[in-house]
Amino acid sequence: MDQVLVFDVNETLIDLESMNPLFERIFGDARVVREWFGQLITYSMTTTLSGRWTDFFALGQGVLGMLADVHGVEITPGDVDDVTEAMRTMPAHPDVEAGLTMLRDAGFRLVTLTNSPAVPGVPTPLEHAGLASYFERRFTVEAARAYKPAPQVYHLVTQGLGVPPSACLMVTCHVWDAVGAQSAGFSAGLITRRGNAPLPVAALPQPGFAAPDLPSLAGQIIEGRPG
Template identity: 70%
Template sequence: MNQNKDVTPRGPGTHHDEWIGGEPSVLVFDVNETLIDFESMNPLFERIFGDRRVMREWLGHLVMYSMTITLSGLYEGFFTLGQGLLRMVGDIHGVEVTDADIEEIRNAMLTMPAHPDVEAGLNQLKDAGFRMVTLTNSPPNPKGPSPLEHAGLAHFFERQFTIETTRAYKPAPQTYHLVAQALEVPPSTCFMVAAHVWDTVGAQSAGYTAGLLTRPGNAPLPVRSLPQPNLVAPDLPALATQLIERRRS
């Protein structure tokens, strides 16, 4: 498939030719994978587990168990949950995960670089006059720069929201409502930018529109009964171009 073409999926609940309730004016960005590069931790996982693909396995568990504890009415912080899951994955693979390994991965999670395309895309959107905020499952770092600050991206965003306020992980609807309520805008003016379909589905179910970035390991979910992203792009500059063109049309 030529990824430079508009590859927006079609299906029930998808409004490809017009926005729901009006044109989006607030862009709400996911952070992990969408803006910052989890693949940068692959060498650490290769050293610890002998296979860099274990990073994706661990990340899948992190997504699944964050949703599990929210659905169960429980809460634990993102980093504490991630550290516990590292030991669980170690048990699965018969690998001893040491305290030093966990500390190294914790530091890596706080210092991941931005994807190479992100700054250019954010500059396009800033110049076009969009309001931009972030909404992430990761907590702020009380002892130093946040991952977004370390990646050199914090200055692009009006506010940084985390799920610690609601103590419920995305895609719980209250996390998306939190942003709209705090900014005093209707959800229909908010546009979620994420690399995960579970995030775009959650945002659209809360009244947002959404765009999907097909980062490595991510793709649209072709199930017609589910909300489909309004826009799909391989990187942020391509998505920014689509958003700006739609605004001008």
């Protein structure tokens, strides 16, 4: 059976730090983008664990307002709109197309699994980044009304493609995503992008592959594929 590579999108494929100038303008400190994204992931998990649901962009707007209160900054409706638009239009990391081309040419099936919603009539972040054509399917968490790393989110891929979890390898720069995928029966590869690193805790599964960029990880995956 062909192996399916399941790609996270936000920060793994597209560049979160492209939003730095926007956060510098709003908060006077570009580093707040990391605080914002970390809180966004925390509260996406919170909505799932508490049995509630709202989409990722709405949650991002809410977290922005929360951080404005925390930092004592006044934000305008225009600032909120600018952050929402930036969430949809972040560019790809410069290494991504080369890595995707390597994996596609090696015969892997490529799909995505993202927290970002698909808005009818609005180009997706992948489309804005020029990456959509690499992927056979693009799965979003909306179908499960839960966020990663909930097991049912990863099952969207296996059910949608009709493959077992053992056929899937999650490619992500987030340890929490890798742990979730591995707990659902996937294997995992970790891209250690800036701000991300392995978590050396023995009780948690460790990714089978790890590299600082996608071409390096692709090389490991291609070399490590069963013959």
